[in-house]
Amino acid sequence: MSDKLLLTVIFAVVGTLIGMIINKSLLERKKYFEDVEHFLSEFISNLNFKRETIKVVFTNYLPSSEILKKQIKCHIDNNFQSLNFSSILLSKTEVKFTNDIFSEIGLHSIEVEKTFVNDCFEKIKSVREKVEIKYKKLGSASIKLGFLCGLMLAVLFW
């Protein structure tokens, strides 16, 4: 009996941990896209007023997301040439999408640059909204679901 109880606790804990990992990855993705959106809005404002070079813009930006922090560092280290950054928390399409944005920034005249960045901002905004909805739906639920799945597995083993 005590073995079965112990097994139940273990399954419940493992399930909860898996749920927490899923929750964290969803949260990181949400933070990343929020941060990219914030970066682009800061850049739009910079284009309108200061017009600093991309080196200054990228170096001065303080990312709150760890993924963006690594991506920006990679971009600076690569001397702002084409980016080859990847992250396990982002899909290939998502990584390519943001890598392309960062690589293309700065290559246009002011009017084209404004249009380009505004366009990117809108696209990122819609991605961020989708990621946010997904996080709201699955974020906290994933912990509960993980816990319940653990319990269900334990019941199956009883």
Added chain:
Amino acid sequence: MNFDCLKTILPRKVYDAIFDNFNVDKIREIRLRSTFPVTLQYADKRLFLRADGGGREYENAITVTQEEINGIIINASQRSVYAYNDDIIKGFLSPGYGIRIGVCGEVVTSKNNVVTLKNYSSINIRIPHEISGCSRSIIPDIVSSSCKCMIISPPGCGKTTILRDIAKQLSALQYNVLIVDERNEIACVRNGVPEMDVGKTTDVISCATKAHAFESAIRSMRPDVIITDEIFGKEDVDVIIEAIGCGIGVIASAHSDGKDVFEKRSFTERLIKNKIFNRYYFLPFDFPSGGKIVAYDRNLEKIYV
């Protein structure tokens, strides 16, 4: 002079051909035209650039593509073309160290305003030089003529170089000199510090229009002498007349091939008639290699060589 920035700007084949075969101190201009041979103004010679040096024949000369010219603009603007848009509209770009890149391309307009340039077709990279003491022979004359004078020569004969040296010499005489550096090629200010030696009592307003710079300088900086380059058109003459009317000396430069041609420029008659400048100094073609300056008085009568 630091030419490191050229390494990041120029295509590798052009950079290597130049720096492997030439004394960089003698290079005045590097001209790159889409699909055509690269040319160098090397001291007094115009050469086609080849991988093994340069020559007067264009066979085997290095050519560049439109993409490479585009790449030069992107690199010179530190991959921030938008940040240099105002300069590009005026047809130039200053990547630093006093290097100025003249740009040609297709002009994009909107509501009769030039918005930008696209499809860059050719560029001219001008390398600045300092010839310390090149204005020494005319400094006493400039001082005795109340620092109201004009330096005139064809392009590439040393107007900017002599203006830079005049600033330094007048500064050594304790004048408060102010340089209105519209294209940032006299003092070559980078991060607030002039990269060229323009004297210790010299202030610089860079990258502003002459009208704006003269007004703010006169109102706030109280200069003894304002030095500016490339007078072009009625507006520039208006601000110079205002400054001289305020009792400030003005030393300006203008493009012209000689006295006869200069007299035909649209603003010359007004300058002579109103006796705005006390001296006109014409630089010869060989001024950088020691040619003598020819001086004219306020009525454009020759005084001395």
